[in-house]
Amino acid sequence: MPVVDVFRDAIGVVIRLAAPMLLLSMVVGVIVAILQAVTQIHEQTISFVLKLIVVVLFLVIGGSWMMTNLQDFALELFELMKG
Numbered sequence: 748m749p750v751v752d753v754f755r756d757a758i759g760v761v762i763r764l765a766a767p768m769l770l771l772s773m774v775v776g777v778i779v780a781i782l783q784a785v786t787q788i789h790e791q792t793i794s795f796v797l798k799l800i801v802v803v804l805f806l807v808i809g810g811s812w813m814m815t816n817l818q819d820f821a822l823e824l825f826e827l828m829k830g
Contacts, residue, residue, distance in 0.1 A: 772798045
């Protein structure tokens with residue numbers, strides 16, 4: 748397997764692991780921004796704290812799925828190194 752394929756697979760794993768957290772954080776940020784614009788409350792910590800809570804909850808709920816994906820990729824790399 749060429750090195751380019753390994754890097755492509757690694758980028759795919761990174762996208763699969765990071766995309767859900769980034770998308771959830773973005774959605775929460777947009778919703779909070781809309782609510783802040785409507786209520787004219789411009790406090791930056793509200794958005795930050797809510798994003799942090801959502802990301803931590805996702806890590807608690809989806810952490811095992813993320814670790815399984817990472818372990819599968821690592822095992823695939825070790826198999827390539829063996830033979």
